[in-house]
Amino acid sequence: MTECTKNDFLIRQVVGSCLMGIRQASGPLNIKITHKIKLLSLLLFSLISSLVSAQEIQGGITGKVNMIDGQPLRAISVSLLGADRQTLTDDEGNYKFEHLNAGNYTVKFQILGSKEIRLPAEVKTGETTTLDYQLTKENILAIQEVVIMKNTNRFSKKESGYVARLPLKNLENPQVYNTVTKELFQEQVAVDLGSISKNVPGAGVPMIANQGRVTFRSRGFETEPNARNGVAGAAFSVIDPVNLERIEAIKGPSATLFGKSVASSYGGVYNRVTKKPYNDFGGEVGYVGGSWNYNRLTVDVNTPINKDRTALFRLNAAGTFEKSFQDLGFTNSLAIAPSFSYQITDRLSLLLDVEFNQAKGTSVVRFNPYTGGNKIQSIADMKFPYYKNFLSDDLAYETQMMNIFAQMNYKISENWTSQTILSRARSTINGYISAINGKTDSTASAQVMVGTTSFIATNIQQNFIGDFKIGRFRNRMVVGLDYYNNSNHFDRYHTNTKVFNFVHPSADFRVNRNTIDALTATSVMRKENNGDNTYAAYVSDVFNITDQLMVMASLRVDRFQFKGVYDIATGEIKGGLSNSGTQTGPYGQTAFSPKLGVVYEILKNKLSLFGNYMNGFNNVSGTDINGNTFRPEYANQLEFGAKADLFNHRLVGTLSYYNIRVDNILRTNPDDINYSIQDGTQLSRGIEAELTANPFDGLNIVAGYAYNDSKYTNANPSVNGLRPALSGPANMYNFWISYRITDGKLKGLGIGGGGNMGSSSYQTNTQTAKVIIPSYKMFDLGIFYDQPKYRVGLKFDNITNEQAWSVRLTPQAPARFLGSVSLKF
Template identity: 65%
Template sequence: MKSLRIILLSIFMFGYQLASAQATGGISGKVSLFDGQPYASASVTLLETIKTTLTDEQGRYSFQTLNPGNYTVRIQILGTAQKDISVQVLAGQTAMADYQLTKENVLALQEVTIPGNVNKFSRKESVYVARLPLKNLENPQVYSSIPKELFQEQMATDLGSIAKNVPGAGIPMIANQGRVTFRSRGFDTEPNARNGVAGAAFASIDPANIERVEVIKGPSTTLFGTSIASSYGGLYNRVTKKPYNGFGGELSYFAGSWDFNRIAVDVNTPVNADKTALFRLNAATSFEKTFQDQGFTNSLSIAPSFSYQITDKLSLLLDVEFGQAKGTSVVRFNPYISPTVASEKSIKELGFPYNKTFIGNDLPYQTQMMNIFAQANYKMSADWTSQTIISRARSSINGYITALRGTAETKISPQIITGSTAFIATNIQQNFIGDFKIANLRNRLVVGLDYYNNSNDFDRVTVNFPAVDFTNTPVSYRVSRFKVDSLTSKGALRRESNGDNTYSAYFSDVINITERLLAMVSLRMNHFENKGVYNITTGETSGGLTAAGKQNGPYKQTSLSQKFGMVYEVSKDHVSLFGNYMGGFFNKSGVTASGAAVKPEQANQLEFGVKGDVFDHKLVGTISYYDIKVKDVLRNDPDNLDNYQIQDGTQLSRGVEVELTANPFAGFNMVAGYAYNDSKLTKSSPSTNGLRPGLSGPPHSFNFWMSYRVPQGELKGLGIGFGGNAGSSAYHTNTTTTKIIIPAYTMLDASIFYDQPKYRVGFKVDNLTSEKAWSVRLTPQAPARFIGNVTLKF
């Protein structure tokens, strides 16, 4: 009887559910871009039930078990006008409610991925470059975008390898803590922006959570300030991976030369039933020895991210980066410069050993990085959106940092810095973004307030070792921890802290004068407050002057920077002509011999060129010419050489950049770039006046990567890739008496891979010919490196 009751109850429940299903209905639909491609993560709300969901990667959504009647589906995408669709639900039926965006609303203020583009290396659309939903052809500024499709195919596992695809980036300069610096238009540029705001990291940055790298060219202070280490050449912005509506991920393993081992994981999942709360985790761990006689790196990166569509108008994104590493410093060689004897030699002619470090593996550094990023988007109205961002970045360095100082033509003195350093940066932004019309002219406007706080602590001792001949060094010679620790008490002690605050207000307006003619007007006011240098040992904040006339005490500076641009689309959505005039600045400390405080250093850029996106996105490119003039550069006062500086130095940087991505036929994709840079110190000390600055990189550089993947048939997914980088000779040191030349180089790479829906395997060789090459800091580059990869997709 008990079994019978259970059977009857089951039949009753099934019948009830069947009757309920027949008595109710549902609503389904798809949200797509103007070209028909699906739009993921759009907010869809059913007003009568206050139910909200997000579209999946196919742009689809659904609401089920709805009572028959009339409903309103509201589709909200931040940065675009909301769309209300009236729908009638009938019992036992599913009503359809699709929505397709217009051309004017291709971008939103949250992360947008445009899938299906056959030119997979071209992902130019960005909401960060202009801080507005602005298409590449509408933007009067030049920028490069390196998507994950490109650097994943290249099996790039570090930022230096990714940046090889940027015209003019050159060989990356690796600092002692794994930090990486690139060249841009003749100036140092670091990847210290993350999702458009400060994300400074004085340590190595693992690319496990990077969706793409955006390289914004030219002085960019007007929209981004100086807090995120933008240079006059531009800035590098790391766009991180965002959660999406669906379950999926990858597990990857890499192995290669010099005991290289790496495991990376990417897992994404919805958190709640409505799929409005999403979670994604990216993590990686790596170990590698160097090709030299000593040296290693061991790292761990964990990067969770969480997004929540709280209401149809309010969304939240939380993004965290945690990384730690232990390793030895790369070779940093500073050759001897004779004050009296003129010389001109290549680094090859100096005879410095290519495979030797002189430093033992028992002198490692340890770094830890924690970056927290939170963003709230609130749709205030159909035309206005509020964007609130809080970013906090912390980096710490402990252990040993090394350098090799030249004391004679063939002698070096190893220099060891031991101790701890900590950097903390806090950035708070409030932006209001509008898209509206005035006198029938479309305006896209961002108005923002920005607060940035920087705090640094140093507790370090510097130890200098006796000189040794690097051309005839004893085999047993090695700087060890025992030797360093025994000399630490005799070293130079630095125990201090410093910090600064920056308060900024800015706006940028893009006006459609006609459908094809656009104008950009931007302005930033920046107030900088330096807190001075606090000596922890003495308990005093230093003031007055250093030996070079610089001021260590607190000071304040206020600056203005501008950005003006024009775009004319010769062929709507295909070809545009552009030009810009924009400025940048850096705060400088010190006083002149007259007692007057120095002012911020300034730079202005004039740039023009052409952008194209033709043949159904199969050919995308930019050709530009730029002219950067730097003024108010500090230099030693020739009449007061030991005590003061004067602020009349100038520098020019001019050049041409070309970047192309192409998909000429099915399965074949390529990216190529060329950069020419002519930099010159036009008013400086007599020893450098009129010369190209040292460390400014090669005047000519070229990069390319091409790949072919079988598009169909039994071998579908099988592919090969080939590319490389080349640079003309450059200078480490360039004065009227001493020139240390970095030779020209050509480094070629090749790969083969097999990519399937559930897995991917690949093999690559970097630097096929084992070309000997050096960074601007004279760090030798690795010879041929072999790497294999297996990735499982789920």
């Protein structure tokens, strides 16, 4: 019996069985019904027969795309020429085409930064053809978010398309940057940016601003996490990490590529890399609960939304509710972060990424001590209560943040790719924000800001990214245009309460909403708009002299236009408030920012030496006493070091020495305190070391050390030669060590522990008055059980109950317990 005859026989049996069932259920059938059933059976037989026949002559193609080192390549466009079919590789690099007619096909792989690949494939009846491909070109454009080092050092994922905007590996990049991966902060049950940043060398104790904003230290300078996917993504509010793939702490003045916006400081850039959709259905839901009524629910769902899986959607969301460890205070927040990607053609792709967050909470304690009397004092000895908040829960603020990020990539040719980016960020703050100002050694007054503030920023970028040869010399180049618009609105009052004794407060003393609203009625409102525009162009080229020796040369030209301050009450543009305290009208400044680097790979892909010169700047408004316009501040860095990636990625590390000099810093004119002069200099020098190790399967080590020596020179005698206040500790250490069982019945069970330590620092540091922040040693411990379908974790933060303060003298949380559970699907 032939295959076709066998199928016909089976179909007849199926149809016959159906008819018999109908007869038994209906009893005797009349002739008309019998004819109808016969007709239905013929139609059913024909339909099933045609379907089976179609399946017999159809087949499929499946395969896997890998990098040169065998690691999978995700989100690569795979097309089937002649069949008008297209798909993307999944996280494992796999792709497939089903229901194909037998015949010969051509499979096309379109990879950004690599030559188009076309391979023949033959589909046979009823069979699936396997067609794998492995790259023969070592570098591809990293903006495709390549998945690497998946099965070795799980906490070290260095390759990035954002740091240099070029297809550069970490060992080829003359700039230092640290990465904190999702795998690491998930294991640590790190539920906020402050906890995540503890893994960055030199970040220090995070400073929480009154509206939930968080900032860190970087090489002695304040740095905010205001870059998102490589461009400005400011958020003057709580930033929820629910959609974070990793944090990139890019070190040193980085104005050449990131400009002078809220994204960059003299110490560097904190870049938030968000989760992207992937080519499969999956996700997880999670819950974290802990001390002080902490409750957090998270959702992560990903799904393809078309048949060929070229349109992908991912949704991350989180709701968090927590009380303060102090006697009063709370924060409630909701974050929703959808992300959509679409491979429009094999050359053109679109990514749309949105962050929405709203929160309601009370201000954290911000204490500004009384510094009169020319004394040296420590916050630990001031008897300012560690566990007390002098404001009421009805003095709350509300914030809302909306960030929109859109990126379009187009493969112009084998050597050039176009990248167009639009970023739009909006933050609003409404309600009550406070600080406590010392009046004497034992008394203080609360300053409360009431009203609404909003910030809107728009960033448009066009990059052309190339990887080409001139003769035998390889060049990797980015040429870009950058437009940044900033618009701010202020509608708020400043009030000051009566003086109270914070050492021995009265039993009924508490600043509440009724008190502040009564004071607001007699206060002066600040009601104004201001804004600025920045236009920039930049170029950066990495030139390979040999396969192991390369140099980088980059330049940015930046035109800053300040629009002035529009007073809504008077209808006048009155200018901005300069650093000297005088008013200045609209003005413009032009700045040039160069960057040079050299890398020599002593051992190709294993060990490199590097050096760099980098520049940053800050636009400054106002004039001196003689009417001379101030120049932009400039920061210049020299840095030298070594990078290693050894033993099949099991040992990854960086060691560097840097020297930063900031010129044109303003200081108060000693002859007239109403004006400033521009001759101050700040020096910041130091050593940084980072290590991520996986000595053997299951054991992972993350460690860092940062030494920073900062001081003022050519400054006012009151601070000349001293370490700047708010620059953080001179010495900081961080580490995390964990071990998980890799096989057997207890596979996935693990334990981890770590700590953060810092030397003493200053909130105020002058020749006559000092407020010292004590050194700290804070240790954490975690236990986890990670399985394919679920993950459970227990975390104990600050297990020694250490008392510590941020640079704003905000008390940090004592010992805290967190428990987490996640279900994966």
